[in-house]
Amino acid sequence: MSDNAVLAELRGQLGVITLNRPSALNALSLSMIREITAALLRWRDDDDVTAVLLRGAGRDGKAPAFCAGGDIRFFHQAALAGDPTLEDFFTEEYSLNHLIHTYGKPTVVLMDGITMGGGMGLAQGCSLRVVTEHSKLAMPETNIGLFPDVGGGWFLARCPGHLGEYLALTGHALGAADAIGAGLADVFMPSAELPVLVESLTDQPMENGAQALAAVRARARPVGAARLAAQRDAIDRHFAAASTVDIATSLAADRSAWAVDTLKALRQRSPLMLAVTLEQVRRACTMSLADELRMERGLVRHCFHLRPGAASETVEGIRALAVDKDHQPRWQPGAIESVDAAMVEAFFASPWPAHAHPLRDLR
Numbered sequence: 001m002s003d004n005a006v007l008a009e010l011r012g013q014l015g016v017i018t019l020n021r022p023s024a025l026n027a028l029s030l031s032m033i034r035e036i037t038a039a040l041l042r043w044r045d046d047d048d049v050t051a052v053l054l055r056g057a058g059r060d061g062k063a064p065a066f067c068a069g070g071d072i073r074f075f076h077q078a079a080l081a082g083d084p085t086l087e088d089f090f091t092e093e094y095s096l097n098h099l100i101h102t103y104g105k106p107t108v109v110l111m112d113g114i115t116m117g118g119g120m121g122l123a124q125g126c127s128l129r130v131v132t133e134h135s136k137l138a139m140p141e142t143n144i145g146l147f148p149d150v151g152g153g154w155f156l157a158r159c160p161g162h163l164g165e166y167l168a169l170t171g172h173a174l175g176a177a178d179a180i181g182a183g184l185a186d187v188f189m190p191s192a193e194l195p196v197l198v199e200s201l202t203d204q205p206m207e208n209g210a211q212a213l214a215a216v217r218a219r220a221r222p223v224g225a226a227r228l229a230a231q232r233d234a235i236d237r238h239f240a241a242a243s244t245v246d247i248a249t250s251l252a253a254d255r256s257a258w259a260v261d262t263l264k265a266l267r268q269r270s271p272l273m274l275a276v277t278l279e280q281v282r283r284a285c286t287m288s289l290a291d292e293l294r295m296e297r298g299l300v301r302h303c304f305h306l307r308p309g310a311a312s313e314t315v316e317g318i319r320a321l322a323v324d325k326d327h328q329p330r331w332q333p334g335a336i337e338s339v340d341a342a343m344v345e346a347f348f349a350s351p352w353p354a355h356a357h358p359l360r361d362l363r
Contacts, residue, residue, distance in 0.1 A: 006032050007057075008039035011202035014212065015043040015052040025068035026056040028118045030089045036122075037096045044104060051212035052103070053198065054122060055110040064134050064191065066110065069117025072144060076318040079304045090149075090300050091358040093118065094293045097151045098362050101125030101289055106209030108201075108216055111135050112191050116173075121150025124184065128213050131176040131223075132191040137184055140171030145270040145317030145329065147277040149300055153284035154292040159183055161232065162239035168281050169244070169274055170265050174228070181226040187216065188223035231258055238262075244274045248336050270313045270329070271336045273303075275344045283348075290362035297359050298350045306346060307332075 007018040017039055019026035043049040056066040070093065078086035100107060100122060109126040111119075113134045120139055123129055131137070139148035139156065148156060148168045156164035159182045166172065167182070179185035189197065197219055206212055228235070234254065241247040244266075251263040266274065280299065284292045303314040310316065313331065320329035333339055354360065 005029065006035035006039070008035065010043070010049065012204075013048060013050040013206050014201050015039065015049045016198070016202070017052065017054045018057055019055070019067050020057040022057045022059040022065070024071070025065040025114055026119070027068045027071050028093065028122075029071050029074065030085060030092065033089070033092050033096055037092065037099065040096075040099055040103065049105065050206045051106040051108065051201070051209040053108045053110070053201065054126065055194070055198070056112065056119075064113030064132075065119075066112055066115040067119025067122060068114050069119055072318045072322055075304075076315055076323055079312060079315050080309055086304065087301070087358075090297060093121065093150060094297055094359060095362070097121045097125060098290060098293055098359075099125075101151070102363075106213050108212065110194055110197075111137065111179075111185065112194060116140055117148075118150055120152065120155075120184075124151060124155045127209075128187065128216055129185045130187055130189050130194075130216065131179050131185040132189060132194070133176060134191050135176045135179060135185070136173045137179045138171055138173040139168060140173075142169060142269040142273050142277055143171050143317065144321050145273050145313035145315075145331070146303060147273055147280055147296075147299055149296045151289060151293055151296070153280040153296060154287065154289050155184065157281050157284040161236040163228075163232070163235055165239040165247075165278060165281055166235045168277050169239070169247070169269070170262060171269075177223045177226040178228045180223055181229065187220035189219055189221055193219065234258060244271070244278055244336050244339070247278075266336070270317060270331045271333055271339050272331070272343055273313055273317075274336065275339045276347045279344055279348065290359070293362060294350075294357055294359045295348070297357070298352070299347050301351050302347045305351075 005021045007020050009016050058064050107126040108128045109123040110130050111123050112132045114136050115123055116138045139152045141148050156168045163182055176188050201212055238247055238250045241250050251259045304312050317329050320326055
C-alpha cells in the first residue's frame, strides 16, 4: 500500500475525504479505514467543519469508481496465513460504518462509478447520496461466498418490498434510477458536474451543514426510468418465499427470461451463504443498526473460522474469482437443496459473550 491512499483535507468549511487508490478501484485496506476514521473523528468535534464530503479518485481515461469494496485478496492471504489483522479489519470497518451513520454532521457521498461492498458501507450512512450516469451499486458478496456485510443486512432490509432479499442474494448491480428507487441513493447529477459541485461547496460560506445539503440538492437533475420497475412484482412474489429452496422453486416455476436468468445466477452462488444471507436480512428487519453490525461481526468471523483456511466458503470464493480466476468455485454443499438448518444456525451463534464482543460499545 502506497502512502496517500486517503486524502483528507479541509477546504473552507467542508471536510473532503478522497479515496486515492484508483488502480484498485479505491478498494479499502485496513490503513485506509483507519485514516478515514481518524479524519471523521477529528472533524466531528471541530466547529469550523460544517459538513463532510466523500469521493473516489478518478482514473485517467477509464470509468470512475467511488469504492469497489474491501481488499478481498488481503482477506484470502490473511485467512490462509492466520494473520490476526483480518479480525482488526472487520472490527474497525464496521465501527467506521456505524460512525458514518451516527456522525451528527451532514455528510455527502459522490457514488460516481462502482460503489460496491465496503463502498456501500461508507455511502449508505451518509446524509445525502449522489449517483451519476456511471453509478453501479451492488452488494455482490454471495458471489465470493460471503454475505452483504458493512451494515448491508440493515440497509437492504429497509428497501421496499422484497427488493432487499433480491439484491442481497443475487448481487444485482443498480444504476442511478434503480438505486434511487430502492432507497439506496437520493439525487442524480451528471458526472461531469461533480468537480463544479465540490468547488461551489468549498467556496461558499456556510452557517450550518444544512446549507451544504441544500446546495447539493439544488444541483440535482431528473433521473431516467428505473429498469427494475418492470420486475418489481416478480421480485416481491419470488423473494417473499420462506427459504432459498422455496425461492428457487418459485423461480423455476416461472418461465420468464428474467426468472430463468435469476435462478441461474443463484445456482452459481454459494448455497450455504445464500441461506445465511437470507436469514441475515430477515433478522435485520427488526434490529437496530448497532445490533445488526454486531450480528455481522459474528457472521464474518464464522465465515473464516467455522471452516478454517482453504475450507472456508469465503476463501474458496475469493480464490475462484480473484486469485486463480477460474470462476469454478467448489462450494460445500454444492446445491441450494443440500443446505440444512443446522449449518445456517451455526453462523448466528455469537463467538463472544456480550461483554467481550468487539463491537460491544456501539450504540
